[in-house]
Amino acid sequence: MKARRTDGATAGATAVRAAALGGAGLLLAGCASMPTRGEVRPVSATQGADSQVRVYGVPPAPNASPSEIVGGFLEAMTSDDPQLSTARQYLTAEAAKSWKPGSKVTVLSSGLGRSPEKPDKLDKQPEAPRFKLTGDKVATVDERNAYQPEPGGVPFEQHLQLVREGNEWRISELPDGLVLSESDFQRIFLPVNKYYFASGTLVADPVYVRQRTDPDSRMDKTTQTVQSLLDGPSKWLAPVVNSSFPTGTALRDGTKSLSYDAQNTLRVPLNNKADNVTEPQCRKMATQLMYTVRDLTSSRVARVELVHSDNKSVLCGVDESLAATIANRVPAARHQYYIDQHKLLRVSLPSDPEQSFEQAVPVGGPLAGAPQLKVGTAAIAYEEKRAGVVSEDGHSLYTVSLTTGGPLPAPVQTSRVKDGLSAPSWDGRGDLWVADRDPQHQALWRIPGGTGTPQRVDVAGLDGRRIEALRISSDGVRIAVLLSTGGARKELYVGRVERPEAADGGKVSVRELRPAAPQMADVTAMSWAPRGRLLVVGRESEGVMQARYMQADGSMVAGSLPGANGLTDVAASEDEKQPVVAYSDADGIVWLPPGAQWRTVSAGGSAPVYPG
Structure with a gap:
């Protein structure tokens, strides 16, 4: 293992890593020198986010220059020292007592740039040298440990003030909390x-x-x-x-x-x-x-x-x-559903992911006897007794029984334009949600109980963007939406669903949209996944298509699903033991059982969904 170092690392900016290998400890260290004046120097990020790696700061060397003190402190700030005791050695006694590294965390896309504000005077040992820290902020973590992304990055600029304490330079003023690169943040x-x-x-x-x-x-x-x-x-x-x-x-x-x-x-x-x-x-x-x-x-x-x-x-x-x-969670899914030749089919989920798949069969109820209705998209209620289906032309949304026959009921919501209605989505409270993408009448609608009078939902923060697709969470308090500004590019946001008490007479609304996949330049499909996460199919800027899990706060979960190219639809069950199901342009309906590879379920079909 190589020693931890930075570009132009100092003796004080050296870290020691310890990694457990087969029960034995491995300890390596390294030192180098840093120029004391000149251009901006970035503090490099830790290579990777290996949770087994421990990083320890090195105390300041005697007679260290102001530049060495700054570099050593920034490196020690990323260490695993209890109470960050080494980092505090770079501070004045007063600053060491008042510094609260746990108050917040600022996450930068890469390392910090640092430069003396008056580099020409550093050689003359000024009374109080001052360094400017710069970078691109991608997120903050607040005092309640909540992650808040900054879409597109926000310029970060702070300062470190140095003074003489005794015969040594020490930092007397510094930013609140910690400032870390993304890789260091993921490691720590x-x-x-x-x-x-x-x-x-x-x-x-x-x-x-x-x-x-x-x-x-x-x-x-x-x-x-x-x-x-x-x-x-x-x-x-x-x-x-x-x-x-x-x-x-x-x-x-x-x-x-x-x-x-x-x-x-x-x-x-x-x-x-x-x-x-x-x-x-x-x-x-x-x-x-x-x-x-x-x-x-x-x-x-x-x-x-x-x-x-x-x-x-x-x-x-x-x-x-x-x-x-x-906990009152939604019931576990018994089937997975998809559409083939405009008919809604279901597949029984095997108890063992390695078992062979059962043959898909048409669902029951009015859809079994309604050849005149061509199904375009569908959503299944969590009890699996009802479905919300949108006609192939995108004009009409129907709520139908999957257990009781009879004629096709009247639509519960309609759009004035072709392909106007998005795929619907059920919450765990039994309400059905759909977006109307009619350019002249864009709206998010909630159908109480699946058959009640549609209620228009106010969505704060749309700023002219259109809801192209949506998924309401099973708990009914969060909604994931794909937004566009009229072009092909779509971005993923999560909003908070607020439901006033009936006595207040207020309407259900969506508030505080926040980016749920800020790392992706374009999102193709998404689904809620176990443990409140999102499964997202998208592309990073100039990157390849990938499918990966995201936290609902917009932070990225390590690792992506294999072979995501060609996926245009994806669905995950609330039960992580069940396979991810997706639609691939090349292979049709495919399943990804836990710990396995993609398997083809049906060469035909589209729009796969789990209940929800």
Whole structure:
């Protein structure tokens, strides 16, 4: 392994990495010199995001120049030192005490550029040299650990002020929080979901915590995640969810680490704000915790128990089965659906992904006896007893039963133009959503219960863009939309669905659209995926077509699906054990079982969907 270094690295800007290899430790280090004046020097990003790599800063060398102090500090800021103790050695005593690296994180597309504001005076040892830091900001992580992307990048500029402290140069003024490249951010921070309730259903709220001990709180990643849950939802999601934890609930003082016992039970000690909760409320609290921590360990979390502030008695506990009941998630899909020769077909999902596929069969109900209706797109309600289907010409949307025969009902929504209606989408509350792309009457519509009077949904922030496609999340509080400005290029956004109480007389609306795939120049297709993520098919600027998972906050999940070229439709089940299904121009309907390769289900067909 090569030593960590920067362009023109200094003795103080050297990092030491330790990597676990077959149980043995490997430790390497390297040093070089840096010019003390001249042009802007970028601080290079860590090569890759290997979570097994640990980076340690090197303390400032005696009589280090101002430029060496700046370079060493920026490098040490990316280290895994507890409390970032090495980085603090580059600061004055006062700055070291006041600096709060955990207050926020600024994420840059690459390393920081740095340059002295008056390079001609550096050789003359000015009283207070000042350095300008520059870069392209792609995101920030706020005090609640929420990731907020900056589409297209935003110029970043901050300053570091140096002064003499004793006989050494030290930094006296610096930006709040941390400033990291994307690769360093991915190495240091871990994406996790914390969970809150919306109308009795759990909703994922994605955040980032440090992979190792947090330098401010000294908490491990599990404890950081639990504390973030107790602190409350992210600002973006807060208007539409609630927490079962009483206001002020926190971990018992001194809790820095949470661990599992031999039976995979996690015991969480709380302060006295939670001492008097009722049993039903306590179980909802424990359910939020169960879903929040279950992805943080390779072993299965069997049980979560909440502990009284006396640290002796247990307030309550839930196991997987009880938590699943309280979480009120949508039922698991039993079939996958697609359209072939304008007919809606279904395929039974095998219990084992390696099993052969069953033959696709036409769905029942009015569609079985309605040869006059050519189906163009469809959405299946989560209970799999109803479907929303749009006619092949895109004029009409019908809600039909899949279990009871009879004549084709009247359409529940129509458009005035050909191909006006988008593919529909169901939420877990039983409402059907569709967009009308008529240039003169563009609108997002919600059909309550699938058959009620259509209600126009106000979407804030469209700014003249048109909704080309949509997918409402199963929890009904987030909607993914593909937006265009009239051309072929489409961008993916996620909006928050706000539903006023009936007594308020307000209408359902979509607020605070935020980019969900800012790295992609054009998005072709998308679907909601397990754990509140999105599966997105798109192309980066001048890149190849790819399919990859994204967090709903717009951050990228490592890795992409194999062989994504030619995909124009994609669908994922709420159950990650089920295969991804897609339409390929070359192969028709294809499945991607977990850990396997694409398999052709039907050479014909189009528009594959799971319930939702």
